[in-house]
Amino acid sequence: MFTIKNLTYRYPTNKTDTLNGLNFKIQPGEILGLLGPSGVGKSTTQNILIKLLDDYRGEITYRDRPLNDYGSEYYQEIGVGFERPVHFGKLTADENLKFFKKLYTTTADTDQLLKRLGLYQDRHKKVGEYSRGMKVRLNFVRALLNKPEMLFLDEPTAGLDPKNSRIIKDMIQEFKDRGGTILLTTHLMNDVEELCDRVAFMVEGRIVEINTPKNLKLAHGQRKLQVEYSNQDSTSLKEFGLENLGQNQEFLELINNKKIITMHTQEMTMDNIFIEVTGVKDHV
Amino acid sequence: MYNFRTLLAGELQRMLKYHILTASVLVAFFWIGALHLLETGDISYFFSLIVFFDVVSMSIVMVGVTIFFEKQEGVLQSIFVSPISKDEFIFAKTTGNLLQNLITILIVYFYTLLFQNININLAGLLGAILLIGLFHSLVGFLIIYYCRDFTELLVNMAAYFLIFTIPIILEFMGVLGTLATNLLYLLPTKASAVLMEGVIGQAQTRELMLSVFYLIIGSLILGYFVRRKFKIFAARESGV
Ligand SMILES: Nc1ncnc2c1ncn2[C@@H]1O[C@H](COP(=O)(O)OP(=O)(O)OP(=O)(O)O)[C@@H](O)[C@H]1O
Numbered sequence: 001m002f003t004i005k006n007l008t009y010r011y012p013t014n015k016t017d018t019l020n021g022l023n024f025k026i027q028p029g030e031i032l033g034l035l036g037p038s039g040v041g042k043s044t045t046q047n048i049l050i051k052l053l054d055d056y057r058g059e060i061t062y063r064d065r066p067l068n069d070y071g072s073e074y075y076q077e078i079g080v081g082f083e084r085p086v087h088f089g090k091l092t093a094d095e096n097l098k099f100f101k102k103l104y105t106t107t108a109d110t111d112q113l114l115k116r117l118g119l120y121q122d123r124h125k126k127v128g129e130y131s132r133g134m135k136v137r138l139n140f141v142r143a144l145l146n147k148p149e150m151l152f153l154d155e156p157t158a159g160l161d162p163k164n165s166r167i168i169k170d171m172i173q174e175f176k177d178r179g180g181t182i183l184l185t186t187h188l189m190n191d192v193e194e195l196c197d198r199v200a201f202m203v204e205g206r207i208v209e210i211n212t213p214k215n216l217k218l219a220h221g222q223r224k225l226q227v228e229y230s231n232q233d234s235t236s237l238k239e240f241g242l243e244n245l246g247q248n249q250e251f252l253e254l255i256n257n258k259k260i261i262t263m264h265t266q267e268m269t270m271d272n273i274f275i276e277v278t279g280v281k282d283h284v
Numbered sequence: 285m286y287n288f289r290t291l292l293a294g295e296l297q298r299m300l301k302y303h304i305l306t307a308s309v310l311v312a313f314f315w316i317g318a319l320h321l322l323e324t325g326d327i328s329y330f331f332s333l334i335v336f337f338d339v340v341s342m343s344i345v346m347v348g349v350t351i352f353f354e355k356q357e358g359v360l361q362s363i364f365v366s367p368i369s370k371d372e373f374i375f376a377k378t379t380g381n382l383l384q385n386l387i388t389i390l391i392v393y394f395y396t397l398l399f400q401n402i403n404i405n406l407a408g409l410l411g412a413i414l415l416i417g418l419f420h421s422l423v424g425f426l427i428i429y430y431c432r433d434f435t436e437l438l439v440n441m442a443a444y445f446l447i448f449t450i451p452i453i454l455e456f457m458g459v460l461g462t463l464a465t466n467l468l469y470l471l472p473t474k475a476s477a478v479l480m481e482g483v484i485g486q487a488q489t490r491e492l493m494l495s496v497f498y499l500i501i502g503s504l505i506l507g508y509f510v511r512r513k514f515k516i517f518a519a520r521e522s523g524v
C-alpha cells in the first residue's frame with residue numbers, strides 16, 4: 001500500500017529533524033502497529049502519510065504512485081481516526097456526520113455504526129455534551145464514514161471502558177477481514193498483540209525494528225519454564241530452558257517426586273519487548 | 285467546486301447553531317436604534333458610515349472567530365482530511381461571511397426605507413458590501429493564520445482597526461493636513477470609505493474607480509497569500 005524510503009522531516013520551527021530517514025512498507029491488508037516512546041515522531045509520520053504535512057524529504061509511494069501526485073481525491077479512500085475530539089460541539093452527532101458525509105462520494109451506513117458503538121440513542125445530542133469516551137467513539141465513526149480502504153488510527157481505544165474498547169477492536173478486525181489496511185498508533189500493548197500483523201518500533205526518528213509480534217517474542221523472549229514446588233515446609237522455585245525439556249533429568253525428577261504448585265512459561269511480554277527495543281530508561 | 289455547496293451550507297447551518305445569525309440581527313437592531321436617535325432629515329450619510337464600520341469590522345471578526353473556534357474544537361483537522369480543496373474552504377467561508385454582512389445591512393436598510401429618509405444606490409450598496417467584505421474577510425484569514433491564541437487574535441484585530449480606521453475618523457473630523465489626507469489613499473479602509481461615499485453619490489468618479497480598482501487588486505493579492513499560506517496553517521493546526 002505504502003512504501004516509505006528515507007523519510008526525513010523537520011518542523012519549520014525546529015532546529016533538528018524529527019524524522020531521520022524512515023524506511024518501511026505498509027502491506028495491503030495488514031494491520032501495522034507503529035510503536036515508540038512519546039515524542040518520537042509517530043503522529044508526525046501519520047500526518048505526513050495523510051498529507052497534512054508536506055515538505056518532507058525522501059520518497060513515499062501510495063499504490064505505486066508518489067504520494068505528492070495525489071490531490072484531494074486521496075481523501076476519498078483513506079479514513080483518519082484522531083485522538084482528540086474533531087467535531088462541532090454545538091451540532092449534534094447526527095448533524096456532524098451528515099455534514100461530513102456530504103463531502104464524500106461513497107459513504108457508510110453511519111446509523112449502523114452508531115448503533116454498534118452504542119451512540120445511536122444519543123445521536124441527536126450535541127457533541128459538546130458528549131462524555132470523553134463518547135467523543136472517542138464518534139471519532140471512530142468519523143474515520144469510517146467514507147468506507148475507506150486505508151485507515152489511520154491514533155489511539156483508537158484510549159480512555160474507553162473494556163466493553164467499548166472490545167467493540168472497537170472487533171470493528172478494526174472486521175475492517176481488516178474485509179480487505180482493509182490499517183496503520184495503528186497506540187501505547188496499549190494488549191491492542192497491539194491482539195490486532196497487529198506486524199509491529200514497527202520507532203526510536204529517535206527511525207524505525208529500529210519491524211516484525212510480527214510472534215517473531216519479536218521469539219527473538220527477545222528467553223523461553224523458560226518456571227516451576228514452583230513444595231520442598232518440605234517451604235516452597236522453592238526453579239527455571240528450566242524449554243529446549244529438550246522432555247529429556248531434562250532434573251526437570252523430570254522434579255515433576256515426578258515433588259508437589260508442584262505452579263508452572264509458568266516465561267514469555268516475553270510486548271511491554272518488555274517495547275522497553276528492550278526502544279531502550280527506554282528512567283527519565284533524567 | 286462540488287463541495288463548495290456543502291461547505292457553504294455547513295457555514296450557514298453553524299451560523300444558526302452558534303447564534304451568529306442572532307448576533308447579526310442584534311447588531312442590526314443596535315444600528316437601527318442609533319439611527320432612530322439621530323432624527324436628521326436625510327440619514328444616507330450616517331447609513332453609509334454604519335455600513336463601513338459594520339462590514340470592515342464584522343468581516344475580520346467573523347472569519348477570525350469562526351476559524352478560531354473550529355481550530356479549538358478540532359474540526360479543522362477533520363475538514364482537512366476530507367476531499368475538499370483549499371479554494372473551496374476559503375470561498376465557502378468568505379461567502380458565508382458576505383451573506384452575514386448582507387443580512388445585517390439589509391435589515392438596517394429596510395428600516396431606513398420604511399421609517400427614514402434615505403437616498404442611496406442599492407446596486408452600489410450591494411457591490412460595496414461585496415468588495416469591502418471580500419477584502420476584509422481575506423484580512424481576517426491572514427490575521428488568524430498568524431495567531432496562536434485568542435488574545436493574540438483580539439490584539440491583532442484591534443491593531444488593524446486602530447491603524448486603519450482611526451485615520452479615517454480623524455479625516456472625517458477634519459484634523460488632518462493635505463499630505464496626511466493624500467496618504468490616506470494608501471489605506472484599504474480609505475478605499476472602502478470612498479466606496480460608501482460613492483453609494484450615496486458623494487464621491488468623484490475618478491476617486492471611486494480608483495478605490496474599486498484598489499479593492500479588487502488588493503483582494504487578488506491577499507487571496508494569493510491566503511491560498512499560499514493555507515497549507516502551512518493547515519499543517520500547524522493538525523499539530524498534536
Ligand atoms: N507542530 C509542531 N511544530 C514543531 N514541533 C512539533 C510539532 N508537532 C510535533 N513536534 C515535535 O516533533 C516531535 C515528535 O512529535 P510527535 O507528535 O510525532 O510524537 P509522537 O510519537 O506522536 O508522541 P506521542 O506518543 O506522545 O503522541 C516532538 O519532539 C514534538 O515536540
Ligand SMILES: [Mg+2]
Nearest residue numbers: 042043044524
Ligand atoms: Mg502522537
